[in-house]
Amino acid sequence: MKRSLLAATLGALALACGPTDFNKNDPGTIPFDPARPTPGGSAVVTPYTGSDVDVLGAQLTYPTGIELHRKLVMRTCSGTNGVCHNQKEYPDLHTPGTFVASIGAPCNVQSGTATGVFDRCERLGDRFRFVEQSFKEIEIGWFELIRGETPELDPKGTRPDATTVGLHLYLHDPVPVNQDRINATGTFLRNFVNEQGNVQELAFASYDTNWWVLDDRRHLFAEVRENQRDTVESLVASGIVQGDQNRNGTYGARIAGNTVPLIKPGKPEESYLVARLRGSMGEQSVPGTRMPLANQPPNVQDMLALMCFIEGLDPNTTQWSLGSSIDYNKCSYSANPSALSLAGSGDTWGARVLPILQSNCGGCHGGENPQGGLNLLGSAHDVYERLVLKPSLQKPTLNLIQPGSLDKSYLFLKLTGDGSITGSRMPINPLNGNSPLPQEELTSIENWIFLSGAVEN
Numbered sequence: 001m002k003r004s005l006l007a008a009t010l011g012a013l014a015l016a017c018g019p020t021d022f023n024k025n026d027p028g029t030i031p032f033d034p035a036r037p038t039p040g041g042s043a044v045v046t047p048y049t050g051s052d053v054d055v056l057g058a059q060l061t062y063p064t065g066i067e068l069h070r071k072l073v074m075r076t077c078s079g080t081n082g083v084c085h086n087q088k089e090y091p092d093l094h095t096p097g098t099f100v101a102s103i104g105a106p107c108n109v110q111s112g113t114a115t116g117v118f119d120r121c122e123r124l125g126d127r128f129r130f131v132e133q134s135f136k137e138i139e140i141g142w143f144e145l146i147r148g149e150t151p152e153l154d155p156k157g158t159r160p161d162a163t164t165v166g167l168h169l170y171l172h173d174p175v176p177v178n179q180d181r182i183n184a185t186g187t188f189l190r191n192f193v194n195e196q197g198n199v200q201e202l203a204f205a206s207y208d209t210n211w212w213v214l215d216d217r218r219h220l221f222a223e224v225r226e227n228q229r230d231t232v233e234s235l236v237a238s239g240i241v242q243g244d245q246n247r248n249g250t251y252g253a254r255i256a257g258n259t260v261p262l263i264k265p266g267k268p269e270e271s272y273l274v275a276r277l278r279g280s281m282g283e284q285s286v287p288g289t290r291m292p293l294a295n296q297p298p299n300v301q302d303m304l305a306l307m308c309f310i311e312g313l314d315p316n317t318t319q320w321s322l323g324s325s326i327d328y329n330k331c332s333y334s335a336n337p338s339a340l341s342l343a344g345s346g347d348t349w350g351a352r353v354l355p356i357l358q359s360n361c362g363g364c365h366g367g368e369n370p371q372g373g374l375n376l377l378g379s380a381h382d383v384y385e386r387l388v389l390k391p392s393l394q395k396p397t398l399n400l401i402q403p404g405s406l407d408k409s410y411l412f413l414k415l416t417g418d419g420s421i422t423g424s425r426m427p428i429n430p431l432n433g434n435s436p437l438p439q440e441e442l443t444s445i446e447n448w449i450f451l452s453g454a455v456e457n
Contacts, residue, residue, distance in 0.1 A: 043321075048328040054300050054337040055328050062305035065322030069099045072302050076292045091262055091273075096322050102262045103313060103320060107272040113368060114142070116288040117245045120260045120281065121272060122252030125243025128169060128220075130177075131185040131206070139172040140188075141218075141244035141251065145236050150223040153212070155181050160212050160221045167207070167222040167232055172243065172251060174217035181212050186222065188240060205235050246287070265313035265320075268333075274306065278342065279358055279377065290362035290377065296435055297359040303340040307333045347447040349456050350380045356441045357383070360427045374400075384456050387411060394422040403454035412449060415442060 048055050062068045073093050090108050092098040107121030127137035148165040152158065159180075160166065169186075188205040209228060212221040224232050243251045253259050260281070264270045275281035276291040277298060290297075298306065308331035313320055328334050338345065344355035357376050364370070366377035373393055376383055388401045392410040402408040410421070415437055417425030425434050437445075448454060 043324040045325045045327040046329050047325075048334060050334075052334065052337060054304060055334045058301040058304040058308070058337070059326070059328045061301060062309075062326060064325055065309055065320075066096060068305050068309050068326065069093075069096050069322060072298065072305060073099055076296075076298060076302070100320055100322060102273070103265060104318075105262045107260060107262060114245060114247045115368065118272070118275075118281075118284075118286050118288075119246065119248070119250050119252040120258050120284075122243060122245055122250075123241055123259070124253045125172070125251070126204075126241045127189045128171065129187055129189070130182070130211070131187055132182075133177060133184065135176045137187075137189050138175065139243045139251070140240060141170045141172055142242040142247050143170065143236075143240055144168045145232060147229075148224075149226050149229070153181075153210075153223065160214065160223075162214075162219070164221065166224045167235075169220040169222070170244070170247075171218045171220065175213050175220060177213060179213070181210060183210050184208070186211060186220075188235070188238075190241065205238050205240075207231060207235055263310055263313070265315040265317075266311060267315075268307040268310040271310055274310070277303070279362065285378075289364070289366045290358055292363065297342050300337050300341050303342065304328075304331075304333055304337045307331070307340060343441055347444045347452065349384060349448060349454070352444050353448045354380050354383060356437065356445065360435075360437060360441075364427075381456070388454055388456075401449060401454050404450060406446060406450050409449050409454075412445060415445065 048059050050056075061071060091102045091105060093102060106123065107118060125140040128140055129135060129137040145167050146163070146165045150160075150164065150166040153160055153164075162168065185206050185208040187203050189201055189203050191199050192202055194200050207222060207228075209225075210223040212223075213219075214221055222232075243253060260270045260272050260275075262271065262273050268274050269282065272281070272286075275286045276288070278286075279290050280286055305326060308328055309326050311331055311333065312324075312327045333340060342355060342359040344350075344352040346352045358366075362377050365372070365374045367375075370376070375386065386400075388399075388403065390400050392398050392400050395410050398408055398410040398413075400409065400411040406412050407418075413421050414426045417434075417436065425436060427435055427437065436442075
């Protein structure tokens with residue numbers, strides 16, 4: 001009865017007041033002006049009409065950036081069902097949008113090991129100072145957390161070293177304090193750009209503990225007690241930017257003009273993506289395994305398309321369209337495309353055989369833990385010394401390369417799939433099985449071993 005009376009009373013009030021229309025013109029619109037990026041316009045170019053078959057082939061196969069992504073990048077870098085450069089691994093290259101996003105993007109500094117970071121990919125490190133001290137903050141070169149609880153230490157007795165359990169910071173400059181051990185709050189600072197485009201400093205983390213100043217006073221050690229473990233783990237998880245991430249003493253970002261992106265518009269030779277395919281940037285070797293890891297390396301026409309695409313990107317804009325035609329007619333690399341071959345030319349060690357081995361096999365046989373203990377990356381002389389007249393681990397009675405003898409060169413037997421080998425023919429695609437070398441490349445290796453006597457120079 002009470003509910004019925006309440007409902008009737010509310011109904012009468014609604015009728016008495018009548019409908020209220022606060023916005024008779026457009027009651028459902030919320031004022032909003034979205035800030036959407038403007039895609040770059042598509043450009044049409046004058047086609048190449050010369051006679052070079054590689055230029056004509058590249059122009060036919062890869063007329064636009066879209067075709068370059070679909071036929072080359074997807075096949076070489078971002079295919080293999082998510083294993084390489086899809087959403088799981090930086091850089092993500094599996095869609096046209098993510099490929100465009102790699103233009104001007106930072107190099108990959110998530111290599112998994114310190115030695116895998118290229119100096120020219122390093123960024124300015126975060127900075128450190130003590131809250132209780134007045135010195136200017138110092139750039140962090142690198143850090144290492146040795147997990148566990150710090151043992152009892154004493155300035156007059158047991159002191160920490162580089163192997164002591166705790167947090168180690170290695171800085172660009174010496175810490176200007178007199179004490180060797182202080183109880184203080186260490187603050188970690190980073191610059192960021194706000195919405196107004198101004199650079200601001202942010203203290204993003206801090207840690208209060210006993211700090212030790214070691215070695216040349218560029219090495220700070222922070223004690224970690226049982227009740228501080230979670231705090232230190234959170235600090236490390238915050239992503240401290242390291243200015244000398246590869247720990248070689250060179251702060252790459254401090255060198256003017258040194259930093260390079262994944263793809264640098266107009267500058268293929270300064271694009272890290274190209275350098276990982278080549279294994280070098282100019283005269284500098286690029287650390288890490290050669291790319292692609294699980295697919296055939298790009299051929300001359302593939303490389304020409306990639307180089308001309310990057311060279312044609314306008315460095316004065318921030319939006320690019322993959323729908324634009326690649327300008328092979330004006331591209332400087334069209335003058336001599338054969339120079340782009342990752343497999344080199346001729347039948348000599350340095351110009352042909354080594355590039356073949358490194359571009360096809362260096363993905364697995366390189367780095368700190370090469371497959372089968374065989375490292376094919378490094379200088380021409382170092383790799384030569386590892387192969388010629390050196391016994392095979394699989395068949396110690398045979399050398400990897402025996403000058404003048406093909407049937408006693410175990411590496412050549414592996415490359416040709418001879419019936420006497422142990423295991424599979426090389427190179428092998430870890431996903432799809434064997435990926436034998438083209439016959440012309442096998443012939444070059446054969447000529448070098450048999451006719452040239454496997455000479456180094």
